[in-house]
Amino acid sequence: MIVNEQVAVDHGLKKDEYAKICELLKRTPNITELGIFSAMWNEHCSYKSSRLHLKKLPTKGKKVIQGPGENAGVIDIEDNDAIVFKIESHNHPSFIEPYQGAATGVGGIMRDVFTMGARPIANLNSIHFGSPQNKKTKNLLRGVVHGIGGYGNCMGVPTIAGQTSFDSSYNGNILVNAMTLGLVKKDKIFYSKAAGLNKPVIYVGSKTGRDGIHGASMASASFDEKIEEKKPTVQVGDPFTEKLLLEACLELMAGDSIIAIQDMGAAGLTSSSIEMASKGNLGIEINLNKVPCRESKMTPYEIMLSESQERMLIVLENGKEEQAKKIFDKWNLDFAVIGKTTKSKKIELYFDEEKVANIPVNTLVENSPMYDRKWKKTKLPKKNKIKKEVIKHLKIINVLKKILANPNICSKEWIWQQYDHTVMGDTIQKPGGDAGVVRVHGTDKAIAASVDSSAVYCWAHPLTGGKQVVCESFRNLISVGAKPIAITNCLNFGSPENEENMGEFVECVQGIGEASDYLNFPVVSGNVSFYNQTKDQGIKPTPAIGGVGLIKDYKNMITMEFKEVDNLVLVIGKTEGHIDQSLFSRTILDEKNGPPPEVNLFNEKNNGETLLKLIDDNLIKSAHDVSLGGIITGVAKMCIKGKKGININKPKYLINEIEYLFAEDQGRYIVEINKKDFKKVADILNKNAVHFDELGTIAENELYINDKTKVTIDELSTWNKGWLLNYMSK
Amino acid sequence: MKSSVITFPGSNCDRDMDVALKKFGFKNKMVWHDDAELPKSDLVVLPGGFSYGDYLRCGSMASKSKIMQSVVNFASSGGMVMGICNGFQILVETGLVPGVLLRNKYLEFICKNVFVKINDKKNKYFKNVNNEVLEFHIAHNEGNYFCTNDQLKEIEDNNQIAINYCDENGKIEDQFNPNGSIKNIAGIFNKEKNVLGMMPHPERMIDTSLSGEDGSLFFKNLINNLK
Numbered sequence: 001m002i003v004n005e006q007v008a009v010d011h012g013l014k015k016d017e018y019a020k021i022c023e024l025l026k027r028t029p030n031i032t033e034l035g036i037f038s039a040m041w042n043e044h045c046s047y048k049s050s051r052l053h054l055k056k057l058p059t060k061g062k063k064v065i066q067g068p069g070e071n072a073g074v075i076d077i078e079d080n081d082a083i084v085f086k087i088e089s090h091n092h093p094s095f096i097e098p099y100q101g102a103a104t105g106v107g108g109i110m111r112d113v114f115t116m117g118a119r120p121i122a123n124l125n126s127i128h129f130g131s132p133q134n135k136k137t138k139n140l141l142r143g144v145v146h147g148i149g150g151y152g153n154c155m156g157v158p159t160i161a162g163q164t165s166f167d168s169s170y171n172g173n174i175l176v177n178a179m180t181l182g183l184v185k186k187d188k189i190f191y192s193k194a195a196g197l198n199k200p201v202i203y204v205g206s207k208t209g210r211d212g213i214h215g216a217s218m219a220s221a222s223f224d225e226k227i228e229e230k231k232p233t234v235q236v237g238d239p240f241t242e243k244l245l246l247e248a249c250l251e252l253m254a255g256d257s258i259i260a261i262q263d264m265g266a267a268g269l270t271s272s273s274i275e276m277a278s279k280g281n282l283g284i285e286i287n288l289n290k291v292p293c294r295e296s297k298m299t300p301y302e303i304m305l306s307e308s309q310e311r312m313l314i315v316l317e318n319g320k321e322e323q324a325k326k327i328f329d330k331w332n333l334d335f336a337v338i339g340k341t342t343k344s345k346k347i348e349l350y351f352d353e354e355k356v357a358n359i360p361v362n363t364l365v366e367n368s369p370m371y372d373r374k375w376k377k378t379k380l381p382k383k384n385k386i387k388k389e390v391i392k393h394l395k396i397i398n399v400l401k402k403i404l405a406n407p408n409i410c411s412k413e414w415i416w417q418q419y420d421h422t423v424m425g426d427t428i429q430k431p432g433g434d435a436g437v438v439r440v441h442g443t444d445k446a447i448a449a450s451v452d453s454s455a456v457y458c459w460a461h462p463l464t465g466g467k468q469v470v471c472e473s474f475r476n477l478i479s480v481g482a483k484p485i486a487i488t489n490c491l492n493f494g495s496p497e498n499e500e501n502m503g504e505f506v507e508c509v510q511g512i513g514e515a516s517d518y519l520n521f522p523v524v525s526g527n528v529s530f531y532n533q534t535k536d537q538g539i540k541p542t543p544a545i546g547g548v549g550l551i552k553d554y555k556n557m558i559t560m561e562f563k564e565v566d567n568l569v570l571v572i573g574k575t576e577g578h579i580d581q582s583l584f585s586r587t588i589l590d591e592k593n594g595p596p597p598e599v600n601l602f603n604e605k606n607n608g609e610t611l612l613k614l615i616d617d618n619l620i621k622s623a624h625d626v627s628l629g630g631i632i633t634g635v636a637k638m639c640i641k642g643k644k645g646i647n648i649n650k651p652k653y654l655i656n657e658i659e660y661l662f663a664e665d666q667g668r669y670i671v672e673i674n675k676k677d678f679k680k681v682a683d684i685l686n687k688n689a690v691h692f693d694e695l696g697t698i699a700e701n702e703l704y705i706n707d708k709t710k711v712t713i714d715e716l717s718t719w720n721k722g723w724l725l726n727y728m729s730k
Numbered sequence: 731m732k733s734s735v736i737t738f739p740g741s742n743c744d745r746d747m748d749v750a751l752k753k754f755g756f757k758n759k760m761v762w763h764d765d766a767e768l769p770k771s772d773l774v775v776l777p778g779g780f781s782y783g784d785y786l787r788c789g790s791m792a793s794k795s796k797i798m799q800s801v802v803n804f805a806s807s808g809g810m811v812m813g814i815c816n817g818f819q820i821l822v823e824t825g826l827v828p829g830v831l832l833r834n835k836y837l838e839f840i841c842k843n844v845f846v847k848i849n850d851k852k853n854k855y856f857k858n859v860n861n862e863v864l865e866f867h868i869a870h871n872e873g874n875y876f877c878t879n880d881q882l883k884e885i886e887d888n889n890q891i892a893i894n895y896c897d898e899n900g901k902i903e904d905q906f907n908p909n910g911s912i913k914n915i916a917g918i919f920n921k922e923k924n925v926l927g928m929m930p931h932p933e934r935m936i937d938t939s940l941s942g943e944d945g946s947l948f949f950k951n952l953i954n955n956l957k
Contacts, residue, residue, distance in 0.1 A: 150839075153869070153871075154742075154784070156779060239783065240782065243740055243742065243780070418841070422931075423742060423869065424746060425745075425933065439939070
């Protein structure tokens with residue numbers, strides 16, 4: 001095939017990018033080379049629109065062993081233990097083929113983690129669907145949930161937490177973000193940097209097929225009506241093979257024969273070999289005839305661009321091939337020496353004894369395009385006047401009923417019961433709480449993890465929204481008694497070529513950066529997913545933040561269910577009555593405008609750290625952060641989970657009851673304490689200048705508000721659990 | 731007491747079972763599916779997971795593993811063999827216990843706590859358990875036990891049902907059946923009751939911080955019965 005500008009454009013490259021390729025090579029690339037450039041230079045692999053802004057994120061800290069740039073981030077959890085974690089998107093494939101798209105998303109992120117030598121110990125996910133009324137939503141939800149479960153369950157890794165939301169902006173572009181945490185010894189972490197000349201390059205895992213060719217390019221373009229035609233670019237997962245690959249890799253890693261290892265994810269053999277060579281400042285020579293292929297007559301182009309799953313590339317020490325092969329034979333996996341490292345600093349491919357590609361590595365990596373895209377700032381919207389007349393006539397219980405049954409608040413049990421969340425025998429906090437918690441096997445330590453996003457806040461004001469998501473992650477970890485350590489982010493946005501979408505990205509990243517810097521909660525890994533848009537319509541900006549924290553003694557973990565009748569319930573943090581952009585405002589008042597709640601980083605940090613101190617002093621019986629739906633929604637969930645009631649007395653405030661109960665001010669927690677500890681708790685809070693309210697007392701099995709409104713906990717539970725079950729059974 | 735846990739390609743509850751058996755005093759060995767000989771054991775466990783990816787039929791390929799001939803011989807000579815979840819599926823595929831396990835009634839994987847009622851205590855697994863009802867944990871996609879009417883009659887005549895799904899008070903009703911199993915069957919014995927296959931995972935309930943402690947009760951009792 002003759003390569004020209006049109007062929008390059010068909011590969012998703014811009015005309016000037018093609019010109020740059022010819023200039024760098026000082027010749028016209030052949031089709032295999034063009035394929036390689038298109039795979040490396042697309043948005044998904046090159047971060048060409050985002051790199052400039054991602055650089056501004058804080059990525060360092062005392063506990064950070066490895067920040068962004070490797071397969072995953074690594075943090076120190078003491079005693080020579082480390083946690084490897086990352087979140088990644090698989091949005092485009094999941095919309096086209098929900099089961100396989102979601103499944104391979106989970107498989108891919110687990111591979112990123114065990115490539116570094118860590119055994120995966122927990123999975124999480126953040127999934128977002130269109131309006132429930134949209135005719136595609138139900139099947140997409142079912143397919144995604146089955147896919148996530150199908151892969152994670154088979155791997156034997158518990159899925160311990162997640163987030164599901166519905167919003168019409170995802171009608172044509174669902175989001176599937178998968179996160180994995182792995183455990184590794186600090187002195188046994190593996191990296192992707194090749195080193196040494198003439199070292200054997202090994203291919204292990206599944207055979208290469210024609211699936212997923214140009215998957216990464218697909219993920220770098222918008223959808224149109226021809227989307228169904230893209231089905232062949234979705235990879236097909238085989239969790240069984242990945243389980244074998246996991247065990248085989250960990251067995252090989254126990255020895256000392258590996259120099260570098262890299263999984264074949266997006267852009268397959270292309271990106272994995274180039275990444276290893278680039279990091280090691282070396283060249284790589286590969287004989288493509290040696291690559292194990294599933295189908296006959298595969299061309300060099302297809303072999304290099306296939307995104308077949310469950311494959312790894314390893315650079316071994318010389319002479320260790322036999323020993324390594326034995327392990328892969330035991331696990332029935334392919335093992336082939338396909339090439340070697342060279343000093344040429346080029347990627348040189350041979351096929352049928354002919355050189356089919358010869359590209360300097362730096363042209364693909366350092367010289368890849370980087371754009372400073374135009375972007376538009378979002379002004380802080382004006383506050384709405386509280387509709388006092390409307391609010392006056394609302395009955396709290398009716399509002400609460402609607403809110404608890406709202407698709408974005410309701411119980412997601414139907415989803416997480418389909419995920420094995422208890423395998424590995426260390427899950428001490430299951431899905432449905434503020435964060436999932438697993439013990440570090442055989443120790444007293446535990447790791448808490450949560451994944452959050454607030455697309456509505458980010459849409460209303462990206463800068464505030466970006467900060468808010470980080471704070472919410474911080475709060476969720478603190479609510480279970482964990483000290484927050486670091487985050488991973490999955491940045492889901494519309495087209496970077498659209499100034500408004502690009503502006504949302506830039507300002508969300510700025511907000512994330514400011515909050516993570518202030519809270520000492522650095523970003524250690526992440527992924528950007530642009531082009532989440534159909535035709536001209538982008539999704540609401542949806543950065544998903546995966547937070548990880550440490551609990552030193554797992555017996556001190558906190559859960560959210562109310563524990564004991566007569567205990568006191570306090571609200572930590574001040575309630576200003578911010579209603580704009582709240583679930584109340586959007587669902588009850590039908591008001592979609594206005595600013596999101598303000599984020600005060602000083603209060604976030606101070607309130608959170610003071611609560612951690614109370615937890616350390618054993619003064620907290622249960623805790624839950626206040627988020628979507630406000631105080632009353634949080635309290636209702638604590639009642640439902642604890643099968644206890646509460647007697648609420650609204651504290652004396654200038655704002656009315658509804659504003660107090662449904663406002664979504666930030667930096668707040670609901671906590672349960674023993675009456676006898678009240679003075680101690682109040683002293684600590686006062687000493688640290690943390691505002692708190694006395695909300696009420698835990699009761700038998702009814703929720704009372706100011707003695708005049710009451711509802712049974714059974715009713716609350718029915719409202720909360722009903723929606724999703726009904727929706728999925730229809 | 732010596733125990734052996736078999737690891738098949740795709741087993742993923744083998745380590746959890748190893749942890750549980752050791753916690754309650756067993757000297758446990760992990761045995762690779764491709765070995766021919768079982769080590770000397772008082773108990774052999776086929777653990778949960780997705781042996782061979784559940785391809786073809788759950789448990790079907792694992793039942794043809796090299797080690798399984800030794801396991802069958804061991805069981806035939808009266809040895810104690812317990813299959814949990816995928817291990818139960820392997821047991822039905824070898825024919826060591828009767829029946830088959832179909833896809834769950836609502837076609838969804840289920841992971842949750844359930845109650846089971848002990849149907850028979852004249853066996854080494856449940857003898858001396860004081861409770862009638864245990865809280866166990868299930869996590870499976872194919873736990874819907876099925877057999878022919880003739881088989882069912884035989885099973886009932888021989889009192890081979892080990893445990894049934896029930897509520898916390900031991901009431902065995904349809905609404906407490908998580909997967910559509912015939913007669914709410916959660917676990918079943920061979921005729922001699924030295925082989926037990928069950929869907930619930932007692933190894934996931936061995937400490938108060940986990941889903942519960944009734945697994946501890948089960949293992950403590952089991953090792954005492956074997957002494």
